Amino acid sequence: MPRDVSTPAGARAVTAVAPAKINLHLGVGDLRADGFHDLLTVYRAVDLWEQVTVALVDDDDPDVVVVSGPGAAQVPTDRTNLAAKAVDLLRGEAGSGARLAIRIVKGVPVAGGMAGGSADAAAALVATDRLLGLGLGRAALEERAARLGSDVPFCIRGGTALGTGRGETLAPLLHARAEQHVVVAIADGGLSTPVVFAELDRLRAERSETGRDLPRSGGVEALVEALAGQDPARVAGLLANDLEPAALSLMPALRKTLRAGAEAGALHGMVSGSGPTCLFFCADREQAIAVAAEVSETGVAREVRLTHGPVGGAHVIDNPQQTPQKTP
Ligand SMILES: C[C@](O)(CO)[C@H](O)COP(=O)(O)OP(=O)(O)OC[C@H]1O[C@@H](n2ccc(N)nc2=O)[C@H](O)[C@@H]1O
Numbered sequence: 001m002p003r004d005v006s007t008p009a010g011a012r013a014v015t016a017v018a019p020a021k022i023n024l025h026l027g028v029g030d031l032r033a034d035g036f037h038d039l040l041t042v043y044r045a046v047d048l049w050e051q052v053t054v055a056l057v058d059d060d061d062p063d064v065v066v067v068s069g070p071g072a073a074q075v076p077t078d079r080t081n082l083a084a085k086a087v088d089l090l091r092g093e094a095g096s097g098a099r100l101a102i103r104i105v106k107g108v109p110v111a112g113g114m115a116g117g118s119a120d121a122a123a124a125l126v127a128t129d130r131l132l133g134l135g136l137g138r139a140a141l142e143e144r145a146a147r148l149g150s151d152v153p154f155c156i157r158g159g160t161a162l163g164t165g166r167g168e169t170l171a172p173l174l175h176a177r178a179e180q181h182v183v184v185a186i187a188d189g190g191l192s193t194p195v196v197f198a199e200l201d202r203l204r205a206e207r208s209e210t211g212r213d214l215p216r217s218g219g220v221e222a223l224v225e226a227l228a229g230q231d232p233a234r235v236a237g238l239l240a241n242d243l244e245p246a247a248l249s250l251m252p253a254l255r256k257t258l259r260a261g262a263e264a265g266a267l268h269g270m271v272s273g274s275g276p277t278c279l280f281f282c283a284d285r286e287q288a289i290a291v292a293a294e295v296s297e298t299g300v301a302r303e304v305r306l307t308h309g310p311v312g313g314a315h316v317i318d319n320p321q322q323t324p325q326k327t328p
């Protein structure tokens, strides 16, 4: 462990946090020539946070990556770690020879479809920008973020946003502020994002041969309008995830999880992004507490968490113990 990686924010270390994302709508187009799929998505940041500290260390100390928190053992600690890629990108661009150590405290399920690794990259970009005094604005940081992954720009931005392209092109949805209480059911094991996209392509091809195409989600206008109102049931009726059939095909046990949420009375249950985390949308915090307790009792999930959104995007925090900012 480098000697000053846990130094409170100051000249030699900066800590930033970035939120998990959920996709209230995830429309997936056909496979593109570059290996990605065009998306039409409504992103929302929720209050599960990754915390990343970037610290200047002495020349003879290594550029270590230290990861702690749930699922830490599954996260790489070499330069393939997305936070390390973010640090290397900005340090290289600045022509800096600084030795930088990274400490990650995970609060988002690993490989769970909630952009945990992307949040690490987002927080690392924001922290490195501040530590090296680069002064890159939001737009420049989001451009670097898009090079690291499709979800990374949104983890910087936070709030609620429309995502297009491969998910990296964002437009804020400033009126979509209706708060949501969501129960997060974390599965035992993860799903690989590219494998889930490939399974969707396979299912679509298979179904089209039988003449019964897999249904595709439509537009987002009604959802965006509902998000400007105050009726959680209306919002719940408009949620959609085109990747869900692929995640269910790869992990059929998730059907049981979704059933448990429905039986507990959630307004709507669905797989989060590429899965396997399942989300249960509730009318209010009281219902969310009751649904979380009931789903937890059935034993279908490894862990059940309560969350809500929207919350803000990646930002520097002065005190690593402090609670991240709650509003966008
Ligand atoms: C499922 C989502 O989380 C929804 O927000 C994202 O689309 C995934 O975003 P991400 O994890 O940042 O994914 P990336 O690191 O950009 O891409 C990983 C892999 O996922 C697949 N991928 C990702 C995004 C996209 N629009 N189409 C894809 O087909 C590709 O195989 C790609 O090589």
Ligand SMILES: Nc1ncnc2c1ncn2[C@@H]1O[C@H](COP(=O)(O)OP(=O)(O)OP(=O)(O)O)[C@@H](O)[C@H]1O
Pocket (backbone or CB within 6 Å): 074, 075, 076, 080, 081, 082, 083, 104, 109, 110, 111, 112, 113, 114, 115, 116, 117, 118, 120, 121, 151, 190, 191, 193, 273, 274, 275
């Ligand atoms: N900092 C990181 N944190 C977590 N995983 C990382 C990180 N860097 C690289 N990875 C790799 O990325 C894989 C996906 O992890 P991640 O937690 O980002 O998945 P995810 O939340 O399903 O992603 P998304 O929702 O963006 O598709 C992991 O299995 C891990 O090997």
